[in-house]
Amino acid sequence: MTGEGPACYHCGAPLREGERRCPDCGRRQYRTCYCGAMLPKTAAVCETCGADWSPARRRRTLRKKRPLRGREVALYAVGGAFLAAILAAGARRLLQTLAAVAAGSQGLPLPSGLGRQLWLVVVGGGRAIGHAAVELASRGWQAVGLLAVMLLGAAAGTIWYLSRTGAIRLKRRRHSRRRRR
Secondary structure, three states: OOOOOOEOOOOOOEOOOOOOEOOOOOOEOEEEOOOOOEEEOOOOEOOOOOOEOOHHHHHHHHHHOOOOOHHHHHHHHHHHHHHHHHHHHHHHHHHHHHHHHHHHHHOOOOOOOHHHHHHHHHHHHHHHHHHHHHHHHHHOHHHHHHHHHHHHHHHHHHHHHHHHHOOOOOOOOOOOOOOOO
16 A cells, blocks of 8 residues: 555555445445435444444344345255255164164054054153153152253343344443434
């Protein structure tokens, strides 16, 4: 950068007076403010209306208003299709395994139909839950303690999720004295 005249904020290439795009990297050099004024990309505050254009503010705005890109959407769709196929194959294999265990415990051969295998898994799962409930009931206060720990974990997980999605805020935010738009 020679210091003579305007230069690109990104690559430092010299610009002609009033040029809106860099001839080297092609980046726009100006943005339109909320009030309609043109201001340089590097400006943190609009001189006309005082709007905040700090980097943190721009990141939040860009994240919300990101346009859809066809190639990116197609890539995610293909990835989702492959992931769904893998999960479906894994679920089918798990169902067959659980049905084989349930059939073996009852002395029955493994049925070939998906519906019958699913029914065996449901019946076997019901029996397993029943055995677990009897075992927990015989332990008394240990079961209550385990339940309390699980409820605390569920509450912590819910609070974490709500704070990550922005439904609740765990940290106090400092408010600047400047008026925000």
